[in-house]
Amino acid sequence: MAVSPEKEGAAHGRISPVSGIRLGTAAAAIKHVGRDDVLLIEMTEGSTCAAVFTRNAFCAAPVTVSREHLGQAPRWLLVNSGNANAGTGARGLADARASCEAVAALAGGRAEQVLPFSTGVIGEYLPLDKIRAALPKAFEALSENGWEAAARAIMTTDTRPKTASRRIEIEGHPVFVSGIAKGAGMIHPDMATLLAFVGTDARIGAQLLQSVLQHAVDRSFNCITVDGDTSTNDACVLMASQRSDAPPIEPGSSHLETFQAAVDAVLDDLAEEIVRDGEGATKFIRIVVEEAASEDEARRVGKTIAHSPLVKTAFFASDPNWGRILAAVGRAGCDDLDISRVAIWLDEVRIVAGGGRDRGYTEAQGVAVMQRPEITVRVSLGRGKASARVLTCDLSFDYVRINAEYRT
Structure with a gap:
């Protein structure tokens, strides 16, 4: 029997791991020395992936490349903070693709299976050598318990990491939904806003997963604003590892309603945390x-x-x-x-x-x-x-x- 989603993990200052999704971070000194600023997310083979992106006409190079790669059965997400790789023209696109190639070379996959994401200063070229040098450590750090470190690695002007988790049951089997986000300024949605990465172990197809994500984004990230500025780099990704023992989620089923409610709740939590952490906010x-x-x-x-x-x-x-x-x-x-x-x-x-x-x-x-x-x-x-x-x-x-x- 389906049950209402309950807060799990993050409600107590933790975030629940998701079977089949591992996260690892490393320090590349892109803008600041001494803090992790590169995040690698690995999805188990057979995972499905959905994403929404900024509608800003000057979308960043990684947004363009991620759109190109989304339909290629993604296995890895590469995220860096400190540099947006936006407003960087042909070189920015080449750098984003080169970063995907660097991940693929270490992972033994194809560059088209990597989705790149960047956040930070606009108009500066991506320090590709620094990212390449940090990648082996990020691979080494991959863990299903890496969500908290990942939330910290993607921060820019954020004052704290943003995490959320929900646990539901489908026919007696648990299904987890966990997510992280960054954002405090340049927050005004035109698809989503910010960077957000959400994982679940649910068994659900890519097309239906995309529909679930769009519904959740429209009621959460598309209904927040800090300053009315839509970023060049906004993206929100929902990954499903298919590892749960619960039956598959199909269109029109009560299981879909339960799962949708859990994803909605996680994105609602993350959206609220972004506004609460708005740059300089007191109310x-x-x-x-x-x-x-x-x-x-x-x-x-x-x-x-x-x-x-x-x-x-x-x-x-x-x-x-x-x-x-x-x-x-x-x-x-x-x-x-x-x-x-x-x-x-x-x-x-x-x-x-x-x-x-x-x-x-x-x-x-x-x-x-x-x-x-x-x-x-x-x-x-x-x-x-x-x-x-x-x-x-x-x-x-x-x-x-x-x-x-x-x-x-």
Whole structure:
């Protein structure tokens, strides 16, 4: 019998291993000396793999190469931090392909079975020699227990590693889903956002796995924003080792619903951790839009609020300047919006009703809410039954400092 997914491992500060997926890290001194910055992930033979990538027109060289290789039965993922290999033209593509060849030479596979990923500074060439030199150690370190070290190796401006795990049962057999992610700035989705790598031992085909991943990404990574900037390197990968003793997951089955819920939960956790670790963030903000004409409309309203620098700086200042939220809703592109039906809340306090300030609202109520570290903005549009949730954070002095000093 299928059961609801329960937090496993990461809920207690650990992340559950996944049979058939091994991870190893090494230090290549790409940007910083003394920390691991190269990650190698190995999938057992017969694994399936799904991925989504950035839609930025200036996508990085590794994104282009990974797209080319995705349909070639991938066995290895190569990830480096400290250098994005983006905006590097023909040489960047050649370097990304050469890094795949280096992995294949050590592993005894084909370069087309390697998916490369990079994160870091844009516009600088990949230090290929350093990565080649670090690869033997990464191979040596491969372990099913390597998730925590892997989460640390892919960090850039992140202040902490981001991990999540779920355990489900299918006909009495356990199935695990574990994942890691990096991201704190340049976070605004246009497919996913960040880098995220999720593994499972489920028995599931590649086409269905892709559908599961897209569904999970749309409700998680596609509903977060830190600063409104979509990266050149965004990618999210879901790997299935086929090692579980549970029966195969087929389209339309209750097993698929259970598995989808587990993947959704892992990506939800990772997405929330990214926003909580937003560069310079001091507040975590949920924006819930209800009674919209469509889910797309609800998401559009939520993102308009979340992207507003004026809204975000008001949260940083703990200033209940509710007019900024009102203005964001009004410019979100809702055709024929009846403002008399719109209501807006800060947590339990209704601030807007009937086309203007709620009659019972007081400034003291707003100040009390805005001083909280977690705040929910709820918007009811009064025009339908659709809803959506967007996660964001405030915009602080530290965000400007971190990004002003990024290359120094």
